[in-house]
Amino acid sequence: MWPDVGISSFQCPTKIIFGLGAHERLADLIGERAIERLLVLIDPALLNSVIHRKVAGVLAQNDVASAVFSATDSNANDSTVQAAFKSSREHGANGLLAIGGGGTIEVAKEVGRLMPSSPLIAIPTTDGARSAVTGACAIAILDPLSVGAISAQDAAYAGIDAFVHAFEAYLSKRATVFSDAVNLHAMTLIASSIRAFVADRNNVWAALDMLCASSMAAMSFAVTGRGNVNCMATSVSVLFPVPHGLASAVCLPHAAAFNVPANPERYARIAAILGIDGSSRREAQDGAQAIHGLRALCSDLGIPPRLRDIGVTEDRLDELAQRSFAADCNDFNPRYTSEQDFRALFGSAF
Incomplete structure (x- = not known):
């Protein structure tokens, strides 16, 4: 039976790319969006992890100048957002990539609101990937290789x-x-x-x-x-x-x-x-x-x-x-x- 909710709607504005090795699609996404300088926001615990190394390799192969911001935590507080935004400005970033859990992705989304012309790509690294498909993320990459390190x-x-x-x-x-x-x-x-x-x-x-x-x-x-x-x-x-x-x-x-x-x-x-x-x-x-x-x-x-x-x-x-x-x-x-x-x-x- 239909519930009495009146006129409703359903949408998910985020483009989702999923599958084993989906991180490799970064090369196409960067080219399509003419991203030349990228700020990578990443959980501190994931620095030099398998997924970080793989992503760094893709960026290097495509001549994308990337800077890393890893001072994230579980909360997208104002000081963290402002620090990340400052890093993006100093790097001259025209794109954002978030690799991590909900906290890191939320920080990236807040920075993205301050950079509305810069696309945001998220690679969630936990099996609770809701932050990647809600709010300001333009693209979510769901790659099982990204969650292997979770306890x-x-x-x-x-x-x-x-x-x-x-x-x-x-x-x-x-x-x-x-x-x-x-x-x-x-x-x-x-x-x-x-x-x-x-x-x-x-x-x-x-x-x-x-x-x-x-x-x-x-x-x-x-x-x-x-x-x-x-x-x-x-x-x-x-x-x-x-x-x-x-x-x-x-x-x-x-x-x-x-x-x-x-x-x-x-x-x-x-x-x-x-x-x-x-x-x-x-x-x-x-x-x-x-x-x-x-x-x-x-x-x-x-x-x-x-x-x-x-x-x-x-x-x-x-x-x-x-x-x-x-x-x-x-x-x-x-x-x-x-x-x-x-x-x-x-x-x-x-």
Whole structure:
């Protein structure tokens, strides 16, 4: 059935190039856009990594003068953006290339807004590639060779976070037939590949599935918004030093169970994606099997089951509930959630 969302739209302005060895397309992209001087923004940990060396080789072979800016961190704060912009001006750059995680790509996007005539190309190096396909990126290159250095733990956190993006967008009150198509396939790719990728980050086909799926999941944010899991995880990460993906994974089964009554038919589809046998139709429809599948996925990836296991303290649960309610996800989340509901959810997860 069509949700009552009125007139909607769906677009992803970013050009996406994906596949094993996709970084080699840099030569064509640089030529097409007449880039002669390039500022390369890169995570400090990736300096002289395999992907950095390969990209540097492509740039050298095409006579592109490049300068490297590596003073990035997880936050695109004003001082970092200004420092990167200064480097671009000093180098005379007419193009930007970001190699790294969300923090580096976000810094590059902010610099790109100060250089509107300079194209921005992003090569994400985690399996949570949403920054590369949202906002100001003109081109995203999804190459499985770029994610081999990520740790198993970070791969699990980023991968589950990407699944949550697709999961919540699919359940959103503002979902459309276009966002459904993208998010269903994103969940299918992640469910079938995340275990293999976490076990071996050099499994290039599982890595490519994860990169593509996380990008797909990010495409519909502007249309669908996100729900309770994101509200809860964001609140946790603000108050405690917990990665957003880990917080999302711990909160996921609890928030998902709360939302079942709003759209049980969609949970049956999710259960099938998670590989749960729907022979008991009643259980599949009431969401029990989908929740079981979510818990099993998190467990297989070594995600701790409780908030207390990741450093959250009971004395902050009220504040977490207040923050989550104030974030106001009720325009998107399929079931209305009061501050008291959030308190109960945090209590359940604790």
